[in-house]
Amino acid sequence: MSPVFEARRRSTRLLLQLVATLMIIPYVFPLVAMVQGSLAGEGLGNYQAVFSVGAVGTFFRNSAIIAVSTIVIVYVLTMLAAFGFSKLRIRAKEVYFWLILAALTLPEVVLLTPLFATTLALGVYDTYWAVVLPLAALQIPFAVLLTRKFIDGVPDSLFDAARVDGAGVFTAFRYIVLPMTRPIGAAIVVLTLIGAWNSYLLPLVLIQDPAKQTITLLPQFFVSQFSNDQTKVLASAVITAIPEIAAYLCLQGLFERGLAAGALK
Amino acid sequence: MTSITETRPPSATTPTARRNRKNLRPSGLPWISPAFVLVVGLIYYCIIETGYLSTLDWDGTSPTPTPVGAQNYTEILADPVFWLALWHTVLFFVVTFTVQTLIGFVFAAVLHSKIRLTAVYKVLVFTPVVIAPATMAPVFRQMFAADGQLNWTLEHIGLGFLAQPWLAQSSTAMPVIMFITVWEFTGLTFVLYYAAMGQIDPEVLEAARTDGAGNLRILVSIVWPGVRGTTVALAMLGVIGALKTFDVPYLVTIGGPNYSTEFLGTYIYRVSIPQAHVGYGAALSVMLLVLALLGAIAVAARANRKDREPGV
Numbered sequence: 359m360s361p362v363f364e365a366r367r368r369s370t371r372l373l374l375q376l377v378a379t380l381m382i383i384p385y386v387f388p389l390v391a392m393v394q395g396s397l398a399g400e401g402l403g404n405y406q407a408v409f410s411v412g413a414v415g416t417f418f419r420n421s422a423i424i425a426v427s428t429i430v431i432v433y434v435l436t437m438l439a440a441f442g443f444s445k446l447r448i449r450a451k452e453v454y455f456w457l458i459l460a461a462l463t464l465p466e467v468v469l470l471t472p473l474f475a476t477t478l479a480l481g482v483y484d485t486y487w488a489v490v491l492p493l494a495a496l497q498i499p500f501a502v503l504l505t506r507k508f509i510d511g512v513p514d515s516l517f518d519a520a521r522v523d524g525a526g527v528f529t530a531f532r533y534i535v536l537p538m539t540r541p542i543g544a545a546i547v548v549l550t551l552i553g554a555w556n557s558y559l560l561p562l563v564l565i566q567d568p569a570k571q572t573i574t575l576l577p578q579f580f581v582s583q584f585s586n587d588q589t590k591v592l593a594s595a596v597i598t599a600i601p602e603i604a605a606y607l608c609l610q611g612l613f614e615r616g617l618a619a620g621a622l623k
Numbered sequence: 624m625t626s627i628t629e630t631r632p633p634s635a636t637t638p639t640a641r642r643n644r645k646n647l648r649p650s651g652l653p654w655i656s657p658a659f660v661l662v663v664g665l666i667y668y669c670i671i672e673t674g675y676l677s678t679l680d681w682d683g684t685s686p687t688p689t690p691v692g693a694q695n696y697t698e699i700l701a702d703p704v705f706w707l708a709l710w711h712t713v714l715f716f717v718v719t720f721t722v723q724t725l726i727g728f729v730f731a732a733v734l735h736s737k738i739r740l741t742a743v744y745k746v747l748v749f750t751p752v753v754i755a756p757a758t759m760a761p762v763f764r765q766m767f768a769a770d771g772q773l774n775w776t777l778e779h780i781g782l783g784f785l786a787q788p789w790l791a792q793s794s795t796a797m798p799v800i801m802f803i804t805v806w807e808f809t810g811l812t813f814v815l816y817y818a819a820m821g822q823i824d825p826e827v828l829e830a831a832r833t834d835g836a837g838n839l840r841i842l843v844s845i846v847w848p849g850v851r852g853t854t855v856a857l858a859m860l861g862v863i864g865a866l867k868t869f870d871v872p873y874l875v876t877i878g879g880p881n882y883s884t885e886f887l888g889t890y891i892y893r894v895s896i897p898q899a900h901v902g903y904g905a906a907l908s909v910m911l912l913v914l915a916l917l918g919a920i921a922v923a924a925r926a927n928r929k930d931r932e933p934g935v
Contacts, residue, residue: 362820362828362846363736363838375738381730385748385806391772392762431661439658446651454659461666463915465867467888468908471683471895472672495665498658527649556755558870563896574757581761591761598758606753607746614814617752 392599396592404593411583413568414576414597421573424486424493424561425554431494432501432550433543439498440505441535445517446527455506461499466492470563477564488564489572493554501546508542509535548609548616555602573598670912676905683901695906705907708885709914711797715886716865719804720858726805727812728850732842735820745817749810756807760874764790767799767875793883796876800884803871808864812857819850855926862918866911887911 365371396404408414442448443455473492477483512534520530536543558574565571568579576594584590606613677695681688699705730748734741751759766772767789774786789795823846831841869888872878878885878893891911895904 362823362841363732364832365736365738371736371738374733374736375740378730378733378738378744381726381733382744382747384802385751385809387772387776388759388762388766388806389750391766392759394772395762395765435658435661439655442651442654445648446654447648448651448655451651454655457667458659458662460916461662463863463919464666464670465863465869465888465911465915467867467869467891468673468912469666469669470892471676471901471905471908472669475672475683476668491661492665495662498662502658552753556757558755558757558874559892574755577758577761588761588765592765595758595762599754602753602755602758603750606750610746613753614749617811618814618818 392592392596396589396596399589404589405597407584407590408580408593408597411580413579413583414594416569417571417573417576417579418601420486420570421555424489424572425551427486427490428493428497428554429547429550431490432497433546435494435498436501436505436546437531437535437539437543439502440509440539441531443502443506444509444512445514445535455502458499458502461496462503464496466496466559470559473560474563483564484566484570486570489557489560490554492560492564493557497550497553501550504546505539505542508539512538544612545616548613551605552613552617673905673908673912676902677909679902679905681901682899683895684899688902691902695903696910698903699906699910704882704885704890705887705910707882708887708890711884711886712865712868714797715801715804715868716861718801719808719865720861722801722805723809723812723861724854724857726809727816728847730809730813731816731820732846734817745813748813751807752810754807756803756870757874759803759807760871763799763803763875790876791880793881796880796884800872800875803875804868807871815853815857816850819853820846823849855922859919859922859926862922863915866915866918887914 363374365374398404400407439458443451448454469492473488474483477488482488516534517530520534525533556574557572561572561575565575571579576598577591580591580594678690678692679688680691680694730744734744768774769788769791771789773789777783777786787795789799827845828841831845836844867888868886869892872884872886873889873892876884878889887907888911891904891907894900894907
């Protein structure tokens, strides 16, 4: 094996180690600043104060509900559609496909006013649906693109054989497509999870009720709650970031692969 | 075609029969329609609605919006803030993309050299990718404040003359926004380059080394062209990302001071929601949408015009 960068001498290796360490400092600094700032003043008391408000659990639960609902919708609709696009007969298939794909470049800020007006008119403003449906609609195009490419790689003969054996389309979907798409399915779950969990603008505009707001709105909530006491706001930021970092550390490979797949449109 | 097949002796292997079998495939329409209805229904409906709203002078609540035709668009073209936001987007893309690509590439190459603690560096550079920008915003506001940790650190390492109110000055606010973005996305750039470099044929590298090529030469002449597919994908992501920029400038500097960190996203939000100029905001949205589509097409076209080397 020949690595793209070779360090035969010990001094070179030490130099590279130093370079890597210097390069990583700016990436660690904000994380250190976050923890240090959250412990300033009353120390762990800041965390106690944040928890005693009781909002953390609620915001957390709301984000979880929104993320899980979005994931379920995106996963189910994507699998169905990708199978349809890849292996079933559709007249003018590519027209439908490109209509969905064109939504890929859409900045969500463009949706704000119409969504605001529509959700208000339909009576879903200030509910989870007002956030879940647009989030899902924004994630699906790319998920369908990825999954269709993946299913295209499964040979047609497999499906033909299943049909000859008398298996219906749904059986083929259930016993061939779903198991075989597991790797790409995992990537889509991770991508959607991060997209939904980190979304800020849609909850900001479409959810008013603090009992339904998401974790991304927590810092602002505490800014007003503690009249701008930064230490407590930072403590709430640490509390918010910990589950995300923990999830990443537990599923490191999955996160890296999923997000990498997401970047390679 | 069916009748011809029927008159022939049954043979499942002829091309006609195979095509016929394909035609017997069940229709996929019911399978794609849920996704199609949700995506096309919701997004295209919103776009059409935005297009309609952009021809109005409306505060969002009045029952009688005034139709003004294309007036909002002519106003946009004469609006200095629009041009400023557009200029910021271009500048922001060029700087963040260049810095991110450079750091991500070099970091990936260095970590491929089998130094110690590779896994630790990897986790540290990737962690920012998974944390919500909204969560980190108060941290950065604090860190770059006049009495924040950055100035404190500068003073303690003898660089006190560099200490300044980073977020309160027009000249430094934009670089801070760029820094935050680079901080958040380098992990992704790095992971992609790291994976792409692993795909480069080791024999080519070995041959180059035998011919006496040094590390730098190999990086420039073999590795960099070898990961071009990744660079193009990242450029595409960067263009669309720059046009979508909202969370960081809105939460860290609110587009200020004095519009110095205003982007199209923050401007649209400011105009549509707090200022309630819904029609004007919608017209800005349409402009943004057109720019995003053009940006994506431009990058894709550029990528296709060069060699058709497949991506990673």
